[in-house]
Amino acid sequence: MDPEARKYLMGEMDKFLAGEDFDQAEGYVPPSE
Template identity: 80%
Template sequence: MSRTVMCRLHKEELPGLAKPPFPGARGEDIFQNISQKAWDEWQHHQTMIINERHLNMMDAKDRKYLMGEMDKYFAGEEFEQAEGYVPPSE
């Protein structure tokens, strides 16, 4: 049986990640408070941002920018959208 977390983004109890996505406090916070569903959604959105803005993940400035956008995303704040992106209607 998979572990569940009270997802900060979706505000409901959902299956959690199998392990922290990266080391440190930020990774542990995501592991404890973000569902697998929300993480998968972020991964998809992150790819759109990287492609749209031509980010170089070897560049510390670009990685820092992306981490900031991830924090905004999971906090439910305004975050970077790919130009012309329209979220799917539910």
């Protein structure tokens, strides 16, 4: 995996886990459980 992509994904994962705003895929709808 591209080191820059990995760094970006790690940052977004940290934001997600911290409950902060993070980039979301356009048009993505989370599956309903």
